[in-house]
Amino acid sequence: MSNTSSDQRKRVLSGMRPTGKLHLGNYMGALYNWVRLQHEYECYFFIADWHALTTDYADPSKIPGNIKDVALDFLAAGLDPEACTIFVQSKVPQHAELHLLLSMITPLSWLERVPTYKDQQEQLKEKDLATYGFLGYPLLQSADILLYQPDFVPVGQDQVAHVELTREVTRRFNQFYQGKAGDILPEPKVLLTPSPKLPGTDGRKMSKSYGNTILLSDPEPVIRQKLKPMVTDPARVRRTDPGNPDVCPVFDLHKVFSSAEVQLQAREGCTTASIGCIQCKGWVADAVVAALAPVQERRAKYETDPGLVTEILEAGNLKAAVRAEVTMREARVAVGLGG
Ligand code: TRP
Ligand code: SF4
Numbered sequence: 001m002s003n004t005s006s007d008q009r010k011r012v013l014s015g016m017r018p019t020g021k022l023h024l025g026n027y028m029g030a031l032y033n034w035v036r037l038q039h040e041y042e043c044y045f046f047i048a049d050w051h052a053l054t055t056d057y058a059d060p061s062k063i064p065g066n067i068k069d070v071a072l073d074f075l076a077a078g079l080d081p082e083a084c085t086i087f088v089q090s091k092v093p094q095h096a097e098l099h100l101l102l103s104m105i106t107p108l109s110w111l112e113r114v115p116t117y118k119d120q121q122e123q124l125k126e127k128d129l130a131t132y133g134f135l136g137y138p139l140l141q142s143a144d145i146l147l148y149q150p151d152f153v154p155v156g157q158d159q160v161a162h163v164e165l166t167r168e169v170t171r172r173f174n175q176f177y178q179g180k181a182g183d184i185l186p187e188p189k190v191l192l193t194p195s196p197k198l199p200g201t202d203g204r205k206m207s208k209s210y211g212n213t214i215l216l217s218d219p220e221p222v223i224r225q226k227l228k229p230m231v232t233d234p235a236r237v238r239r240t241d242p243g244n245p246d247v248c249p250v251f252d253l254h255k256v257f258s259s260a261e262v263q264l265q266a267r268e269g270c271t272t273a274s275i276g277c278i279q280c281k282g283w284v285a286d287a288v289v290a291a292l293a294p295v296q297e298r299r300a301k302y303e304t305d306p307g308l309v310t311e312i313l314e315a316g317n318l319k320a321a322v323r324a325e326v327t328m329r330e331a332r333v334a335v336g337l338g339g
Pocket of ligand 2: 232233236243244245248249250251266269270271275276277278280281
């Protein structure tokens, strides 16, 4: 399906910071949904490299490699450049331009009260995030979104406040400025995508900062090796103790990746102590390996052809810029700078 300006489908936009190789949590929380959405909507998906700079400005050395890894993982996960537009934020300078225009009308207090502002400063204590750029993080995100005039923004719960801010900024922009046909910026809606509970190997939420991840690109032996010591029902101390799958993080992975039959087998085996945790984890590993097989097959194909990945991004950057410019042309006129 092609993605032309005559596309009548509703539009979707979402982005991800280039954090490096993606893990199962990134996959189930976002990418997996995006892959589904690309066939239903006119989709724009991008790598938010300027957002990475808001926290990593002191050492940007990892950013280029991370962009490449995330691009590979987008394609490996099944984003199809024929079906959606994949691009890199900083290659579409209209994002920075709209951010600047929005900054004129956005009260500081709106940004200061976004929960992630204080939370992240607390959590990333080793970084100085008392910067202009970091305060503006959610407003840059608003610009990312509004440039494409999307109907929906698929995000997880942690990003809802940012889309809410975007909606407020949209209303304020529309109060001050109008286009020939009325509002220039439509209020985007959150598309809350399902994100199943996905624990890491230590039982906490899977997250790069906890070092408990399974990467989309981990080879089978690494997946098995990482799952072997995974935290289980802490009450199941001996092999002969029955366990409770409902409090076991391994079972949370079964729920996401294993068939109904395997889940039932694991539940029965666990509660009757007829299987050990090692066996149970082996079954989960089988399911994860099977789910990742097509992803890794695609990744291998793209890895052998880095020129192709570059080409895909360049084509996406161009398509995104064309769409972004449609909005910017109207926005410039509206703020009196159209000449
Ligand atoms: N802030 C988002 C995150 O950390 C990434 C992001 C940047 C984004 N711009 C966006 C998501 C626009 C959706 C829409 O995950
Ligand atoms: Fe968890 Fe499986 Fe062990 Fe039960 S058998 S405690 S579900 S790992």
